[in-house]
Amino acid sequence: MTQKMEGFDGVLNQVGTFGRFQGLVLFCMTIQAFLSWHHLSAVFLAAVPPHWCKVDDLDESGWTLEQIRNFSIPKSARAGSPYAWEPCSYYDFNYTQILTESGSSFETAFSSTFTSGDDDGTTLPVKECVTEWNWDRSVYNSTVVSQFNLVCHRRLLVGTIQGTYMGGVLIGSLFFGSLSDQILGRRRSALISLFVSLFGGFGSGLVTSYQLFLLFRFILAAGVAGSYQNCYVLMLEYANPAARASLGLLGQLSFALGYMMLAVLGYFFRSWEDFQLVSTGIGLALISYYWILPESARWLLHRGDYDAAYKTLSYVAKINRKLIPEKEKLIQIFHQHHNGENNPSVSTNNESKLNARHANKLCSILLVSVDNYWKLLKTREIRKRTLLIWSLFIIVDLVYYGVVFDSATLTNDPFLLVFLAGLMEVPAYTLVIPCLTILGRKPTVIGTFTLTAVCSFIVAYTPAGTEVVHFRLIYFPKFAKTGVKPERIIAEYELIRVAVSMSGKLFITTCFAVLYLLGAELFPTSTRTTGLASAVIFGRLGSILAPFIVDLVKTSYRDLPNIIFGLVSVAAGLLSLLLPETKDSEMFDEITELEKNGNNNPPVSVQIKLNSGLDIGSAVDEKSRTESNGGLSGTSNYVIHNSP
Structure with a gap:
């Protein structure tokens, strides 16, 4: 066969x-x-x-940039660092007078200006800067x-x-x-x-x-x-x-x-x-x-x-x-x-008429574009596929970019971070191929959404290493005498969170890739690029929401973004149950074909070839004669239509 x-x-x-x-x-x-x-x-x-206010009065002081910062910029506890330099304000001093009285000596100016009680700068007047800043150029020139x-x-x-x-x-x-x-x-x-x-x-x-x-x-x-x-x-x-x-x-x-x-x-x-x-x-x-x-x-x-x-x-x-x-x-x-x-040569659809009447006119292009997007919602089956793929793209973009933004603090080296994040995408695109070939698109999408949800929940409910250390010190006083170094516990728990988070990124990247493939397969040739484009458009709504969820929601509870990503991944997995399977099926070319077959795939013909000397053209002719006779002819060739 x-x-x-x-x-x-x-x-x-x-x-x-x-x-x-x-x-x-x-x-x-x-x-x-x-x-x-x-x-x-x-x-x-x-x-x-990293940046701090530029104080013009100190430009001619002869001090180093670090000395100028130490003298003019207050310190404050920000972003987990006990002494981060305040980026938007500087001390409101009479710098000209200070330079004159100290003879431009940094040590003299610092000792005479800062008393022992003012070393943290909390009692000194500050002023907001609004025009110029100095920049740390150790990583970026600009x-x-x-x-x-x-x-x-x-x-x-x-x-x-x-x-x-x-x-x-x-x-x-x-x-x-x-x-x-x-x-x-x-x-x-x-x-x-x-x-x-x-x-x-x-x-x-x-x-x-x-x-x-x-x-x-x-x-x-x-x-x-x-x-x-x-x-x-x-x-x-x-x-x-x-x-x-x-x-x-x-x-x-x-x-x-x-x-x-x-x-x-x-x-x-x-x-x-x-x-x-x-x-x-x-x-x-x-x-x-x-x-x-x-x-x-x-x-x-x-x-045509x-x-x-x-x-x-x-x-x-x-x-x-x-x-x-x-x-x-x-x-x-x-x-x-x-x-x-x-047959496109005799087609009477709207865009052909528009092209005939308004060739080379911008309004024709716009009308054809609007009409083509409207086709995605015009009839039952394509409308179902369109709304489903739109919803899934919103969720996969939201979770993908959310995981990317949330993992941005894994390393202080931005170049290494970006390289590793890109490297994680390689197995996501390659290891999934056997799954698609054996299981199909639908089970793979459901599985990757589910695994992403599991990873998100594990990250959300895995405590940070510092929390574990504090808990043991408070409730188990003997812990301090065990000789176990707190740094080791912190590193172990952070490693768990990083590993699980990267696993979640692997699964959601795989899901993203499969959905992109599905986005092209679900639509007929006449609207394929339009359908995929519309899915990408809706997906961008999720990518726009992601940084706000990570930055704003995180202020209420550190791991609340991961809980949200887990919940929406579960919802997406359930929605994916409605997807049609496109494995080993021919792609549609027309909307009418899609609507006629309903929720099934395009028919696949299977030819039982008993006479090896008959070519494809003969098989087509034989099929035509068979259908005209209302049944199977007396030849040794049969054409069986199967709609998986």
Whole structure:
């Protein structure tokens, strides 16, 4: 018994399902790492170095920067440190008079100004600084924060760096997703969005005002979102059901690679302008897409552009070293699945009419985009899938970014932290492939959400090492005489919390990757990029909420964010029970097909081949004769339709 594929998967079977061409498309997706790292570049761009008020009267004192800080800046207990330097105020002294009376001697000025009772500075007058600060440049030469003084009363502006970037991702997903499905296709959308991202990236590294920096970052984000989505969808549309999971997960390794390489760039380029320009300049390598990135033959066939589709498929067959069948035969295999009911050449849908009446008009593009998004909610089955994937993307983004932000204090080395966080993504994208192949998408999503919840609850209810030590000292007085060092207990408990937290990140990253794959599989070709884009858009709502939950809720109870992440992960696991399974199934091409099959997968044809001399074309003809006779013919070939 051999499986005979219908529709585009049958076409793909003729030109090669997992060969050198698929490797080329995977390579195109992999170098998306040179764009995807912009998603996390704010870790370095928006870093807030230690800072303190700049006292102009001490500039000519001849003192070192450390001496100036010790003399003019009060100390206060902040962020767990008993003597952190106050970043937004300085002592309100007559510094000119002090320098004159002391002869600019630091020791004389310090001893005459600070009495023994004022060593902590609590009784001395202070004043807020509003214009200039000194910066600790031991880690960063400069950041956007230090460049534009986004501290103290301007600290809220730091959040707008990532906020406006996410806004650009929303718009880019919305705009390029719809254009890709309805007008431009995958290749042209990816190329246009690539140049948009390069323009925004170089612009944001050359600006001299904070407002322009935000504007160009917004443009950069829109381009990155459009390029990544279209390359990902293009890659999946050239994969058969058996290889789709492997390609989908391996393709997402580009994000992990970009994550790790970002740490290397940040380490070598400590100035934000250099970092931004270099990270964008490396992205020029993606201009090679113009020569190596093909259009989606599935999309071309769906649009009825058979000449362009055949030309593309010929290129695929050549790369895969396959013999290309005749064009009529490929079209026949493609339409076998659709039975001619959705022939794009005779389509009368709204976007075709709009294009005919309003070609080259902006209003046509906008109307087509709105109409395409409306299709996601128009009919029952696609509406169910859309609302379900939207809800799951909100939760997975919330938990993923929440875990990332909550673990930001695991090490004082930001470059090591980012590298390790990216390294954790590699097993998440690779080890899950056997699960997807054997168990399927649905059980994997349910399992990873459940394991994430378990890890979140363990972290929430595992006490910190300091709490354990204090508890034992208070309630077990003999503990102090045991000889056990408190530092050892603290380190052990913190290691447990870190290990479990990283395990939770591994599981939620895996879940994120699988949902991204599902987001492309659940929607038909006519709305695939639009459907995935809409899921990404809703997911950004979760990523926006995550830092607020970590920063604000944590003030009430330290581990309350982990409890919240655990609860929403449980809810997501229950919602995932409603997902359809897409393992080993052909992707739909039209909404009408999806609605007709309901909650089932597309039919998979199984051919019992008793006569090895009969080719696919003969099987198609035999199937047609069989159906016209109202039953099975007297041949040795049977076509059995199975809807798993």
